Amino acid sequence: MRQPILSRLCLNTAAALLAAACATSAIAQTPQVRHFPTTQLNIGIHLIKAEVAQTEAEREQGLMFREKMGDNEGMLFLFGAPAGVCMWMKNTLIPLSVAFMDEKGVIINIEEMKEQTLDSHCAKRGATYALEMNKGWFKQKNIKPGTKIDGLPAK
Numbered sequence: 001m002r003q004p005i006l007s008r009l010c011l012n013t014a015a016a017l018l019a020a021a022c023a024t025s026a027i028a029q030t031p032q033v034r035h036f037p038t039t040q041l042n043i044g045i046h047l048i049k050a051e052v053a054q055t056e057a058e059r060e061q062g063l064m065f066r067e068k069m070g071d072n073e074g075m076l077f078l079f080g081a082p083a084g085v086c087m088w089m090k091n092t093l094i095p096l097s098v099a100f101m102d103e104k105g106v107i108i109n110i111e112e113m114k115e116q117t118l119d120s121h122c123a124k125r126g127a128t129y130a131l132e133m134n135k136g137w138f139k140q141k142n143i144k145p146g147t148k149i150d151g152l153p154a155k
Contacts, residue, residue, distance in 0.1 A: 033065045034058075039076065041131070041151040046141055050076040050131065052153060063132060064091040074133040078153065082126030089117045095135035100127040105149045110138050 036051040036058055053059045053075060063075050079085055087098050095115045100108045100123035111121035112135060123130070129152055138144070 034061050039153055041149055043149050048072050048074050050074045052076050054078040067093055074131050077130040079128055082128050085127050086120040086122040089113050089115055096132045097135050097138050099131045101129040103128040105152045107145045107147050109145050
């Protein structure tokens with residue numbers, strides 16, 4: 001009689017270990033959404049709460065795996081010095097608009113970006129900053145190239 005109880009105990013233990021291993025594996029595969037420190041920017045009367053991505057790793061992560069973003073929220077990318085920069089939307093679940101800016105915060109160009117693509121969207125000349133907002137945000141606010149964004153952090 002001892003054998004069946006021991007067998008059931010072994011089976012239950014094995015099943016519990018397998019379930020734990022599967023749960024751990026699923027957690028390890030779940031993409032991590034990272035949030036970064038924020039700063040307040042303003043474009044005329046429009047206030048923006050922008051997360052700041054300033055390191056290489058932060059810029060690579062950006063808004064990946066986010067499912068939504070508030071109406072006046074965005075992601076500000078700092079490049080340190082004017083550079084030829086491009087953005088893409090790998091693992092980015094929400095459509096975005098990006099404004100590339102020079103060292104003074106003046107918008108160089110604005111590009112519309114479709115979610116989950118590897119299409120390149122590039123600054124038309126050396127950019128020091130880029131600001132991603134929900135798709136169409138700049139157009140809805142009548143913000144165009146040549147407009148200055150205030151409150152940008154030092155490079």
